Amino acid sequence: MSKLPPAPPSLNELRQEIDSIDAQVHQLLMSRGDIIDRLISVKQTQEVGSAFRPAREADMMRRLVQRHRGILPIDTVEGIWRVIISTFTYVQAPFSLHADLSLGESAMRDSARFHFGFTVPYISHFSAQAAVEAVAKSKGDLALVSATSGQTPWWHELEAEGVPKIIARLPFIERADHPAALPVFVVSRVADSAMVTEVECWSVRVSGWNAEIARALAPLADVVVVPDTAFDGASLLVSISAPQTFDGIKAALIAAGASVRSSALVGSHATRYTVPADGASQA
Numbered sequence: 001m002s003k004l005p006p007a008p009p010s011l012n013e014l015r016q017e018i019d020s021i022d023a024q025v026h027q028l029l030m031s032r033g034d035i036i037d038r039l040i041s042v043k044q045t046q047e048v049g050s051a052f053r054p055a056r057e058a059d060m061m062r063r064l065v066q067r068h069r070g071i072l073p074i075d076t077v078e079g080i081w082r083v084i085i086s087t088f089t090y091v092q093a094p095f096s097l098h099a100d101l102s103l104g105e106s107a108m109r110d111s112a113r114f115h116f117g118f119t120v121p122y123i124s125h126f127s128a129q130a131a132v133e134a135v136a137k138s139k140g141d142l143a144l145v146s147a148t149s150g151q152t153p154w155w156h157e158l159e160a161e162g163v164p165k166i167i168a169r170l171p172f173i174e175r176a177d178h179p180a181a182l183p184v185f186v187v188s189r190v191a192d193s194a195m196v197t198e199v200e201c202w203s204v205r206v207s208g209w210n211a212e213i214a215r216a217l218a219p220l221a222d223v224v225v226v227p228d229t230a231f232d233g234a235s236l237l238v239s240i241s242a243p244q245t246f247d248g249i250k251a252a253l254i255a256a257g258a259s260v261r262s263s264a265l266v267g268s269h270a271t272r273y274t275v276p277a278d279g280a281s282q283a
């Protein structure tokens with residue numbers, strides 16, 4: 001006599017399993033919240049501007065993607081953790097997001113909501129300059145500005161000591177079809193020790209700027225350019241990753257015929273991290 005195969009679980013049993021998992025996930029989130037009070041005192045969150053720790057967050061997002069398996073889309077996992085991390089940062093020290101909408105509203109709003117959720121207050125500005133100025137006047141607010149184009153050299157506001165700097169580039173995890181793919185710089189005031197310095201962002205003012213110089217620079221660094229009438233030249237925001245160095249970029253600019261009038265480090269961020277279509281990730 002052959003044995004009957006075991007009966008499949010009933011729908012009710014499967015739903016009980018899901019309810020039990022949901023209760024555990026919720027319990028774990030509440031336990032995560034219980035750590036915050038202790039974290040605030042150990043980390044001295046109140047003393048620097050923002051509780052946002054870009055180095056830690058970039059590392060957490062990379063590890064999340066590396067360990068992910070199964071049918072849940074990576075977009076969903078990334079979005080859930082962005083909301084968890086941002087909201088926990090917010091409950092440590094409330095902050096607002098100042099988004100520059102001058103290059104389009106919907107993609108910027110999607111980026112803000114995907115990376116920071118709906119609890120963090122969202123404030124619209126009609127220029128990058130205004131968003132960055134609002135952050136400069138605040139203790140720990142964040143500005144979101146385009147990382148690839150600009151209408152004004154807003155990064156001049158970041159040149160002095162003690163002012164906000166570029167602290168991150170979003171999305172943390174780049175890939176084709178990212179639901180919030182707009183390249184965005186996050187500008188804020190954070191503790192120096194919390195900065196991730198893999199990619200340096202330099203404000204460089206040059207005279208004698210032309211298409212040939214732009215072509216010489218293109219393979220060496222990512223550059224946002226706006227005309228600078230005062231110098232009959234251009235204001236550049238140059239993102240430099242190893243093995244390139246600022247001195248190397250400066251030498252390339254001079255060799256191509258530009259004069260470098262001034263330069264200042266205006267921030268830094270984690271190395272861009274890309275997940276190719278087949279799922280394996282690479283720095």
Ligand SMILES: C=C(O[C@@H]1C=C(C(=O)O)C=C[C@H]1O)C(=O)O
Nearest residue numbers: 051052053056057084085088089
């Ligand atoms: C919890 C911290 O503060 C923030 C919140 C984080 C989180 O919720 O995991 C991580 C980094 C910080 O932006 C921390 O510094 O570890």
